[in-house]
């Protein structure tokens with residue numbers, strides 16, 4: 304009894320630990336698809352979820368079932384949240400162009416999630432800000448793809464010498 308828990312492989316424990324660290328970066332693709340969704344929802348708001356695809360790296364955008372794009376507010380149905388430790392926060396758009404959180408946004412941020420993006424019209428690649436769970440702006444680096452987890456192996460001598 305309890306052996307499975309006791310002998311959970313070290314790499315699995317490492318994976319869980321690393322995925323519990325707050326994100327510091329987002330892939331260009333994930334950001335671009337969020338901005339594209341915001342543009343297509345305009346003049347309504349768009350809402351989605353941010354998912355990690357690597358340690359500290361947001362690389363996936365999820366549309367939450369039941370999230371309605373209202374003219375004034377994207378309503379997050381958080382009770383429909385999938386049980387997924389890699390989902391770390393929310394993204395939504397502001398057709399007004401403002402990228403600061405509303406009072407309702409701050410309540411949402413404090414309630415759940417550690418990373419939140421607000422996208423402001425006209426949704427260019429600079430029209431957004433990232434916030435932590437307390438509604439404070441945080442830097443989020445845009446990267447071209449998943450960063451390597453370990454340094455790449457040295458090139459092998461193809462001639463076998």
Ligand code: ZN
Pocket residue numbers: 395396397404405408421
């Ligand atoms: Zn908002």
